[in-house]
Amino acid sequence: MPVELTPSRALGLWHAVALEQVRVDSRDLTLRQMAILLQIYLVPPPHTVRGLAATLGVTKPVITRALDTMGALGLVDRVRDERDRRNVVIKRTVEGALYLEKFGDLIINQGRNL
Amino acid sequence: MPVELTPSRALGLWHAVALEQVRVDSRDLTLRQMAILLQIYLVPPPHTVRGLAATLGVTKPVITRALDTMGALGLVDRVRDERDRRNVVIKRTVEGALYLEKFGDLIINQGRNL
DNA sequence: CAGAAAAGAAACGCTTGCGTAACGATCGGC
DNA sequence: GCCGATCGTTACGCAAGCGTTTCTTTTCTG
Numbered sequence: 607m608p609v610e611l612t613p614s615r616a617l618g619l620w621h622a623v624a625l626e627q628v629r630v631d632s633r634d635l636t637l638r639q640m641a642i643l644l645q646i647y648l649v650p651p652p653h654t655v656r657g658l659a660a661t662l663g664v665t666k667p668v669i670t671r672a673l674d675t676m677g678a679l680g681l682v683d684r685v686r687d688e689r690d691r692r693n694v695v696i697k698r699t700v701e702g703a704l705y706l707e708k709f710g711d712l713i714i715n716q717g718r719n720l
Numbered sequence: 721m722p723v724e725l726t727p728s729r730a731l732g733l734w735h736a737v738a739l740e741q742v743r744v745d746s747r748d749l750t751l752r753q754m755a756i757l758l759q760i761y762l763v764p765p766p767h768t769v770r771g772l773a774a775t776l777g778v779t780k781p782v783i784t785r786a787l788d789t790m791g792a793l794g795l796v797d798r799v800r801d802e803r804d805r806r807n808v809v810i811k812r813t814v815e816g817a818l819y820l821e822k823f824g825d826l827i828i829n830q831g832r833n834l
Numbered sequence: 835c836a837g838a839a840a841a842g843a844a845a846c847g848c849t850t851g852c853g854t855a856a857c858g859a860t861c862g863g864c
Numbered sequence: 865g866c867c868g869a870t871c872g873t874t875a876c877g878c879a880a881g882c883g884t885t886t887c888t889t890t891t892c893t894g
Contacts (some may be wrong), residue, residue: 616763616827621758623769628755629777634881636750636851641742648728655872663743670873671851692860692871700797706731712731746852750881769842784843785881805889806841 615720622716627709638664638670646682647706653696654687659669664716683703736830743824748795752776753786760796761820767810768801771819786802795819 611619626691630650635643641662646653655669673696681702687693689705725733742748748755755776758768769783776783787810790796793814801807 611828611831612827613821613824616756616831616878617762617824620823620827621762622756624751624755625776626756628752634751637738637748637754638742638851641738641753644731644738648731648735662739665853666872667853667874668851675850677787690861690871694872707727708729709734710727713734714725714727716728717725752881769839779883780842781844782881782884789880792862804841804891808842 615695619713619717622719623713626712629631630712635676636660638668639676642669642672643676643681643702645701647698651695651697652687654693657687658696676702692717723828733827733831735828736833738824740830744826748749749790752782754790756783756786757790757795757816757820761812761816765809765811766801768807768808769810783797790816 641697642658645658645661655666655673658669673684674684677684679701680699683697683699685695685697687695756772759772759775769780769787772783773780787796789796791798793815794813795815797811799809799811801809
């Protein structure tokens with residue numbers, strides 16, 4: 607069953623969520639960073655820099671930098687892959703899960719108030 | 721009738737939209753800029769720098785800079801208010817309307833594919 | 835009509851992200 | 865074992881955003 611949305615409702619939802627997120631959270635993740643974060647948490651692991659770069663259609667340094675930033679915020683973690691030590695496996699964190707959980711609630715609440 | 725969303729569906733929708741938007745459009749508006757843009761286009765005018773700053777909970781220079789950037793992209797326009805020449809009234813543009821229309825379609829399509 | 839107040843922009847120094855290119859570390863094929 | 869390929873990071877110069885402060889123009893007040 608698809609999510610039923612009219613054009614104006616869709617933009618209205620985005621509007622309400624963006625507005626509330628800006629008001630509530632000073633951490634201003636870029637859309638790219640958000641896409642990366644959601645990819646990590648919603649798609650089954652393992653996640654690598656190269657894989658994320660390919661999925662997002664961006665270069666590898668973009669991923670590295672985003673992981674730097676979000677790592678400093680505690681939203682993700684990096685672990686060297688012991689099977690192939692060239693790889694880095696991106697790990698989820700409790701704080702990251704909490705962050706997205708709150709964000710999901712925000713979407714739902716704003717959707718309810720539409 | 722509210723938009724019905726479960727937590728995972730809400731994040732999934734955001735994920736799909738963010739991913740597709742990153743892949744398709746090199747213009748990477750920040751969440752703040754997007755919130756401003758949507759406010760301008762979804763809420764009845766007039767819109768002023770001061771009003772937007774208050775609504776978003778940010779300082780005036782943030783709005784000025786965002787309008788500079790989005791103005792350069794053709795997404796919004798600025799016109800001096802002739803009634804009170806201290807004010808600037810933010811105007812919508814055809815290109816901005818088109819941009820949001822496409823974005824709305826993106827949300828709907830991704831919502832359908834959930 | 836002088837002085838305070840208000841609106842928006844500009845200036846300042848700083849931080850962060852970008853794309854491209856170069857780099858060390860590690861693996862795989864011969 | 866070596867040499868090319870692969871993975872992630874780092875370096876570089878540049879553009880854009882931030883918060884704070886200052887400035888200019890315009891309006892309101894007494």
